[in-house]
Amino acid sequence: WAASSILVNQPHGYSEMGIFSAANQWRTAVAFLPSLLSQPLLPLLSNVGMGNQRSFRKLLRANLMLSFGVCVLIAAPIILCSPWIMKAYGRDFVTGRPVLILLVLATVVSSTASVIGQAIASLNKMWWGLGLNSIWALVLLTSAALLVPRYGALGLAWAFVASYSVHALTVTTYVQLHFANRCVRSRL
Numbered sequence: 636w637a638a639s640s641i642l643v644n645q646p647h648g649y650s651e652m653g654i655f656s657a658a659n660q661w662r663t664a665v666a667f668l669p670s671l672l673s674q675p676l677l678p679l680l681s682n683v684g685m686g687n688q689r690s691f692r693k694l695l696r697a698n699l700m701l702s703f704g705v706c707v708l709i710a711a712p713i714i715l716c717s718p719w720i721m722k723a724y725g726r727d728f729v730t731g732r733p734v735l736i737l738l739v740l741a742t743v744v745s746s747t748a749s750v751i752g753q754a755i756a757s758l759n760k761m762w763w764g765l766g767l768n769s770i771w772a773l774v775l776l777t778s779a780a781l782l783v784p785r786y787g788a789l790g791l792a793w794a795f796v797a798s799y800s801v802h803a804l805t806v807t808t809y810v811q812l813h814f815a816n817r818c819v820r821s822r823l
Contacts, residue, residue, distance in 0.1 A: 638779040642791050651787035654731035657724045658792070662738040665709045669702040669746040676750065680757035688814060695754050695810075702750045706743040713739050737792035741799045748803040754810055763809060771802035 643652050676698050683690045713720065717735045721728045755764045775798035782790030 638775055638783075638791060638794060641776075641779045641783045642788065645784055645787060647787065650727070651791075654721075654728055654734055655788040655791055657721065657728055658731055658735035658738045658788070661713055661720065661735055662742045665706060665713065665739055665742040666746050668709060669705045670749070672705060673698060673702055673746075673750050673753065677753045677757055680754055691754075692814070695750070698750050699747060703743065703747050706746045710739045710743055731788060734788045734792045737789070737796050741792070741795040744796070744803050745799040748799060748806050751803070751806040751810055755806060758810075758813065760809075760813070767802065767805050767809060770805055771798050774798040774801045 639652065639655075642648055642655060645651065676694075679694060680691060683694055714736050717732045717739075718729070721731045721735055724731075752764060752767075755761075755767070775794055778794035778797045779791055782793050784790070786793065
């Protein structure tokens with residue numbers, strides 16, 4: 636909401652928001668199936684995580700690959716058809732093709748990070764999850780504040796790419812460090 640308000644408060648902000656909203660519908664479409672497929676992951680990871688670190692990692696890796704693969708399979712045709720997709724909204728939306736492409740790419744990253752987020756929740760590390768999500772929000776808002784005034788909807792799309800890339804990096808790093816610390820503690 637806050638990032639969108641930065642966009643609409645720019646010159647031609649509402650027309651830029653129209654382009655962004657059209658492209659954002661496709662972002663939601665790309666995220667739908669991977670989100671649906673990953674729903675059983677949290678209880679499975681919670682059950683496995685209590686005992687077997689190797690099984691936990693194997694299950695997490697399989698779900699990461701599934702989510703990433705499904706996202707890419709959905710995203711690729713949308714990216715390839717992006718000129719026609721945006722043109723279907725009207726001639727004023729044709730310039731939004733790069734916005735659509737960036738949002739779809741951001742969704743591939745965010746869907747993958749979401750799987751890792753479920754792993755954090757299954758480890759009962761919700762405060763860490765809140766902290767990592769706060770970093771994502773800070774990067775999104777900072778990027779939007781810097782990019783939107785100059786680039787409009789495209790700047791907001793870049794802000795999504797940047798924030799989800801940072802989020803994927805931070806959640807992945809956290810989970811890896813969590814297991815590294817667990818291995819060290821078990822050896823002591």
